[in-house]
Every structure is written in structure tokens, then in C-alpha cells.
Amino acid sequence: MGLTEELQQEAARLGLRLGAVPATTVFERGLDALQHRERENWATPFVGGSIEVRCRPYALFPGARTVIAVARPWYIPAVGPPGPGEGLVAMSFRGEDYHRVLERLLVPLAERLKDWGASWAVVQVDKGPLIEREAAFAAGLGYYGYNCSLMVPDMGSRVALGLIITDLRLEATLPLKEPKCRECGRCLAACPTGALVAPYTLHPGRCLSYLTQKRGFLPSDLRPYLGQRLFGCDVCQDVCPENEGLALRSGPSFVHPGLADLLRLRGGRFRELFGTTALAWRGKTVLQRNAVVALVNTGYDGEEAVRELQELLLHPSPVLRGHAAWALGKLGAAEGRRALERAYGEEGDPLVREEIGRALKGEG
Structure with a gap:
């Protein structure tokens, strides 16, 4: 059993789906998307840094050999629609902060890497410049839908994504070839503001x-x-x-x-x-x-x-x-x-x- 497979089994016991890609991977799809947004003046201030660097893990983390991507389904409090005078909170923001939850789960995995010889392992959950969704896509955790969400088989798109970047070399997992987005267009038709422009x-x-x-x-x-x-x-x-x-x-x-x-x-x-x-x-x-x-x-x-x-x-x-x-x-x-x-x-x-x-x- 290789290290990646062993780590996948440990992650599964924590309710996580896990994949890995070499740190030399260039996130070409993300690079194209971000460059398009920049040309259209659509860039947002949430994440700074060079587009070129954000799509190249080795540029952000010199000495890195592997990027490990994980997905975890949201645990969503059951609740009906809001009444008059009440506000609606999207599913991922209900309950405990998913950043904290996923970080708690990833830290033991990062420590496990050190047991295997890693000199360092960095955990990132939606707070750093490296694009989690692109890493998860490259690692074969899911595929993109028309709505730009990552669809994880048997989990759907209601997932939190996180990364571990390390100098330990792990076997890579492959991008998914199937399934693919059904291309039904429901999301494009339903978007209230037409934000899904294509x-x-x-x-x-x-x-x-x-x-x-x-x-x-x-x-x-x-x-x-x-x-x-x-x-x-x-x-x-x-x-x-x-x-x-x-x-x-x-x-x-x-x-x-x-x-x-x-x-x-x-x-x-x-x-x-x-x-x-x-x-x-x-x-x-x-x-x-x-x-x-x-x-x-x-x-x-x-x-x-x-x-x-x-x-x-x-x-x-x-x-x-x-x-x-x-x-x-x-x-x-x-x-x-x-x-x-x-x-x-x-x-x-x-x-x-x-x-x-x-x-x-x-x-x-």
C-alpha cells in the first residue's frame, strides 16, 4: 500500500475524501478563469496575490512536493424557511465555522505526514491564496458543474474543501474522466442576478x-x-x-x-x-x-x-x-x-x- 492510499484510508475514517497532486502542477483551468475575470474587471478583493502564483503551488511554497486536497460534506442544521422579519443564512454558514472544523481534522493528517518523513506540512482551508477547488479538481475529487461548483461523487457540491501542502512526495491521484456535468442549465436559469453568465x-x-x-x-x-x-x-x-x-x-x-x-x-x-x-x-x-x-x-x-x-x-x-x-x-x-x-x-x-x-x- 502506498502512502497516498494509506492517507486516504485515514481520511475516510474522519469522513473525508482525499487526493493528491504534485506541487509542480499548474492549475490551467483556474488560471484561464482568473485571467478572464481580470480582463473583464471582475476580480474580487477576497484573495490577493498574483494570479500566476496562485495557480502554481510550488511558487507559493518553495520546496513543496505534494498538494493534498480533501473534501468534507457540510453538516447542515435542519431548519425550515425563514418567517417574516427573519433572515436567511446559506447552508454552509450554519453551525460551527467550517474552517475550524476542517482544520481540526486536517492537523492530525499533517502530523501523520511528519511521521512518514515530511519536514513540514501546511494546512489551508479557504484562507490562503492557493485555490482549493482547482487542487481538488486536479486530484480527482470531483468535476465542475455549469455553476462553477465542484461536484464530488456521492457528496454533491455541498462540501468544504481544504489542503495540506508538504515537502513529502506522495503518489498522485488522477483527475476524474467520468461523471461530468449533465449540462441541464438549471443553475443558469435559476440564478437571480444572472451571475452565471455562461x-x-x-x-x-x-x-x-x-x-x-x-x-x-x-x-x-x-x-x-x-x-x-x-x-x-x-x-x-x-x-x-x-x-x-x-x-x-x-x-x-x-x-x-x-x-x-x-x-x-x-x-x-x-x-x-x-x-x-x-x-x-x-x-x-x-x-x-x-x-x-x-x-x-x-x-x-x-x-x-x-x-x-x-x-x-x-x-x-x-x-x-x-x-x-x-x-x-x-x-x-x-x-x-x-x-x-x-x-x-x-x-x-x-x-x-x-x-x-x-x-x-x-x-x-
Whole structure:
């Protein structure tokens, strides 16, 4: 039995699928995709670094011989749809932060490599420049769907991916030849914003998952598409036939967050509620901004919500002040308009003042 096969067996006992590729592998598909995004000015700020380097493991990790890729299915808390005044959280962000969970599982495997003679082994779970999805594809863990997700046989696309980069040479696993995407086009048709502009091509700037995680002001024309979403979007995976019939692994209980409750979150309470989840990584302001938008999209205009929005007009964050102004303009309450008129004369931030002005005119 080779080392890769032995490691695969250890990974399987942890509920992981595992493959390996030489560190000299060039992720050609990822390189083409990222260069296309750069040409179209679609690049996102989430991961920095040179495109050329991000697709060449040996350039990022001098002395590396092997990149080990693993996939683990999400353990998803069972929950029904959100009710009025509640926010929708995408499946991968419910429960304990998948970064932490997968890192805990990968560290013992990395230590095992050292027992076999590795002098170093680095664990990466969605926090480094090397592209996990491309490594997993090259290692034969799955194949790409039209929706740009990696489909892992018997797991579907609802998986977390991680890497171990090491100077130990392991036997390589081969890319999958079968199965392939069914090319049904359901994901392209279902994408709310048309972010899937073509098969295997994503415009991240229109993707609701990206929009709910980016910092700053959301484009006003895309805000209605968020619906009740607080974080992430599952549409292109929900409609994918590769995910049909796969039993979801049940995780701990989950309660849809109340939107008005989120608006009044202060200080340590945010970390207390969300600190162990992946919701926390972008911070409180992003989540509260999304809650403001979701309030409008659900038509939830109770007195409590309007009062919280008025208070946000005084918030230190220009992003929250601006989105609160937009929301009050949309909800149209008389007391909200009076608050906007007061804020317009006192606001010093040009972007926020622009939002207030449009809200008073009924625009946006």
C-alpha cells in the first residue's frame, strides 16, 4: 500500500475524501478563469496575490512536493424557511465555522505526514491564496458543474474543501474522466442576478453569495435580489440535479436570526452569538447592512424596525447610515421621512448624503 492510499484510508475514517497532486502542477483551468475575470474587471478583493502564483503551488511554497486536497460534506442544521422579519443564512454558514472544523481534522493528517518523513506540512482551508477547488479538481475529487461548483461523487457540491501542502512526495491521484456535468442549465436559469453568465463562467460581482459578504455599499439595483438573504446564496446548488437524492448530514439546531434583533446588536453580543460560525468573518457591519436590505425586501415595516433604522442614521458606519436611509425611503413611514430630513442637513459623508437625497425623492 502506498502512502497516498494509506492517507486516504485515514481520511475516510474522519469522513473525508482525499487526493493528491504534485506541487509542480499548474492549475490551467483556474488560471484561464482568473485571467478572464481580470480582463473583464471582475476580480474580487477576497484573495490577493498574483494570479500566476496562485495557480502554481510550488511558487507559493518553495520546496513543496505534494498538494493534498480533501473534501468534507457540510453538516447542515435542519431548519425550515425563514418567517417574516427573519433572515436567511446559506447552508454552509450554519453551525460551527467550517474552517475550524476542517482544520481540526486536517492537523492530525499533517502530523501523520511528519511521521512518514515530511519536514513540514501546511494546512489551508479557504484562507490562503492557493485555490482549493482547482487542487481538488486536479486530484480527482470531483468535476465542475455549469455553476462553477465542484461536484464530488456521492457528496454533491455541498462540501468544504481544504489542503495540506508538504515537502513529502506522495503518489498522485488522477483527475476524474467520468461523471461530468449533465449540462441541464438549471443553475443558469435559476440564478437571480444572472451571475452565471455562461456555462462554467461566474461574474462574481453579481453573485449574491459574494454580495452578501463584500464590504461597503451594495449596488442599489442589486439590493432587491438579496431577498431575505443575510449571508450566502444556495440557489444554483439547490436546483442542481447532482445534489438531488443526497441525504443532508444533520448538524446542530439553527434559528433564523431576527432582522430587527440584528440591527440592535452591540459590541460583544455579536461575537457571543456568531463568533463560532463563519458568519463572523466579515464582521458585524456587513451582517447588519444585509439585515437592513432584507427588512425592505420582506416588507417588514413594523414600528420596531422603523425605530431601529432611524437609530442607524446616527451610526458611526457610513455604510449602515446609507443603507438605513435607503430602507427608510423604501418603507415610506412618515416618521422615517422626518428622520431623513433631519439627517440630510447633518450628514457629512457624500455617499450617505446621496443615499438620503435619493430616499427623500423616492428614488433607488
